[in-house]
Amino acid sequence: MARFMLFMYPGASAEELAEGPTLEAVEAMNRYNEELAKAGALLALDGLRPEAARVSASGVTDGPYSEAKEMVGGYWIIQAKDRDEALEWAKRVPQDANSFVEVRQIYELSEFAEDIQDAAQLSTGEPPHQTSA
Amino acid sequence: MTDRAATQRAIEAVWRIESPRLIAALARMMRDVGVAEDLAQDALVAALEKWPQSGVPENPGAWLMTAAKHRAIDLMRRSRMRDAKHAEIGFFMAVSAVDEVGEDDLLSLIFTCCHPVLSMEARVALTLRMLGGLSTPEIARAFLVPESTVAQRIVRAKKALAGVPYAAPEPEELAERLAGVLEVVYLIFNEGYAATAGEDWVRPELCEDALRLGRVISTLAPREGEVWGLLALMEIQASRIGARVARDGTPILLADQDRSRWDRLLIQRGLAALRRAEGFGLGVYGVQAAIAACHARARSAADTDWIRIAALYETLGRISPSPVVELNRVVAIGMAFGPEAGLYHLDAHVDLDGYHLLQSVRGDLLERLGRRGEARVEFERAASLTANAAERELLLARAEALA
Numbered sequence: 001m002a003r004f005m006l007f008m009y010p011g012a013s014a015e016e017l018a019e020g021p022t023l024e025a026v027e028a029m030n031r032y033n034e035e036l037a038k039a040g041a042l043l044a045l046d047g048l049r050p051e052a053a054r055v056s057a058s059g060v061t062d063g064p065y066s067e068a069k070e071m072v073g074g075y076w077i078i079q080a081k082d083r084d085e086a087l088e089w090a091k092r093v094p095q096d097a098n099s100f101v102e103v104r105q106i107y108e109l110s111e112f113a114e115d116i117q118d119a120a121q122l123s124t125g126e127p128p129h130q131t132s133a
Numbered sequence: 134m135t136d137r138a139a140t141q142r143a144i145e146a147v148w149r150i151e152s153p154r155l156i157a158a159l160a161r162m163m164r165d166v167g168v169a170e171d172l173a174q175d176a177l178v179a180a181l182e183k184w185p186q187s188g189v190p191e192n193p194g195a196w197l198m199t200a201a202k203h204r205a206i207d208l209m210r211r212s213r214m215r216d217a218k219h220a221e222i223g224f225f226m227a228v229s230a231v232d233e234v235g236e237d238d239l240l241s242l243i244f245t246c247c248h249p250v251l252s253m254e255a256r257v258a259l260t261l262r263m264l265g266g267l268s269t270p271e272i273a274r275a276f277l278v279p280e281s282t283v284a285q286r287i288v289r290a291k292k293a294l295a296g297v298p299y300a301a302p303e304p305e306e307l308a309e310r311l312a313g314v315l316e317v318v319y320l321i322f323n324e325g326y327a328a329t330a331g332e333d334w335v336r337p338e339l340c341e342d343a344l345r346l347g348r349v350i351s352t353l354a355p356r357e358g359e360v361w362g363l364l365a366l367m368e369i370q371a372s373r374i375g376a377r378v379a380r381d382g383t384p385i386l387l388a389d390q391d392r393s394r395w396d397r398l399l400i401q402r403g404l405a406a407l408r409r410a411e412g413f414g415l416g417v418y419g420v421q422a423a424i425a426a427c428h429a430r431a432r433s434a435a436d437t438d439w440i441r442i443a444a445l446y447e448t449l450g451r452i453s454p455s456p457v458v459e460l461n462r463v464v465a466i467g468m469a470f471g472p473e474a475g476l477y478h479l480d481a482h483v484d485l486d487g488y489h490l491l492q493s494v495r496g497d498l499l500e501r502l503g504r505r506g507e508a509r510v511e512f513e514r515a516a517s518l519t520a521n522a523a524e525r526e527l528l529l530a531r532a533e534a535l536a
Contacts, residue, residue, distance in 0.1 A: 037348070038352045039345075040345035040349040041345070043402065044398060079341065084145065088143065109375060109394065114380065
């Protein structure tokens with residue numbers, strides 16, 4: 001089953017992000033989400049708050065960052081037959097001149113070599129936590 | 134890869150997304166599913182001719198709809214509006230906006246594809262083709278039959294439907310017709326989940342198609358409990374697909390599966406759908422989903438709430454009695470109260486002569502009671518009765534282990 005993650009990059013400035021989306025933008029996005037659901041393609045989606053912190057070996061840096069336009073604003077997980085169908089859905093995301101959508105296919109365990117698959121197997125048999133839908 | 138090939142694939146992707154709505158809207162206008170599908174196909178051919186040069190249009194769905202409508206007008210002129218049915222079309226085309234596809238249109242299309250005048254094979258083929266966006270070769274591959282067989286089924290089905298008024302069912306027959314639709318969807322799912330023929334035990338693409346149909350129907354008929362029940366059942370069962378088959382293609386039974394490979398996203402979706410179903414009172418699919426949920430919630434096979442599962446099978450046996458349900462109840466009783474109780478219930482209440490799963494379950498109970506010789510005979514009989522190669526291997530291996 002091919003699964004894709006669509007990342008929304010709203011391309012908004014820090015001020016615009018702080019203000020939040022307009023009613024029109026929310027309505028347009030809602031229509032899009034409904035279209036995905038009605039086609040049976042939607043598995044999960046979430047919008048992300050703009051406050052960000054980056055954690056690295058050198059410590060924690062709080063946002064906003066200068067390259068705020070390259071921040072993820074939300075994501076969808078969709079089921080699609082192939083990459084072309086995922087791209088077709090991405091083309092339908094309501095966008096403005098500054099935004100873009102990145103399409104990434106989700107790895108299936110079966111794509112990896114057998115030793116990697118075995119290493120990925122959890123020793124406890126405990127299911128890994130995944131996003132709720 | 135050439136641009137042309139890329140465009141071709143983009144067109145196929147657009148088709149998969151747009152064709153159900155396109156056919157549904159055309160069927161409403163033409164009052165005939167067969168004609169609607171032919172018109173939609175004509176529009177696809179037009180796109181395949183034009184788009185490689187012009188590029189994929191901004192709103193490809195609207196483009197396809199316009200192209201199909203032009204062909205509808207041509208068709209109407211040729212038929213010189215000889216009957217009232219076609220006179221009506223002019224009116225419909227004048228008033229219906231291009232992108233106006235109501236949910237009722239899609240529901241009518243689903244009910245028509247699953248109409249009781251059609252054979253089960255025809256319902257499956259039509260549903261996958263018109264609602265799943267699958268091509269005839271894809272359907273043929275999925276069901277391991279020649280393309281010509283599927284093509285014939287579709288042609289015959291369209292003919293049979295020409296004599297049936299195109300409409301959603303009357304309220305008094307709605308429940309029965311809806312059950313018929315869900316049956317078709319679950320049949321598609323099961324053919325993918327536990328193939329009855331062929332070399333592969335699972336064909337995930339078919340499960341995916343069925344799940345998608347189930348999700349579509351849940352948005353169209355959200356007040357029908359069994360719609361959610363079936364969706365829950367399919368989501369939870371599908372969550373185990375990655376854990377059900379070993380690398381060499383042999384099936385892995387539920388108890389032996391690596392639960393870390395169960396798909397948590399599908400389980401969460403399934404449990405959410407089950408909660409919706411419970412709000413309406415559980416039917417046949419809902420109870421089965423509740424059973425599947427017991428397994429999904431168990432961290433290990435040993436943690437499984439078999440007492441609850443046995444009780445749910447008893448409920449299922451009351452709403453929908455069948456030998457298979459009784460057999461599963463036997464398994465649950467055996468797990469909840471021990472193999473002796475299971476064997477007692479099986480021999481006292483179940484009659485499934487010549488059904489391979491009976492021998493398999495009986496073998497399992499006997500093995501747990503230490504009656505190895507008898508167990509081996511049962512597994513061998515079960516192996517001789519199944520038509521699925523992978524399953525036969527598994528059963529023979531179990532018999533071998535008892536030698």
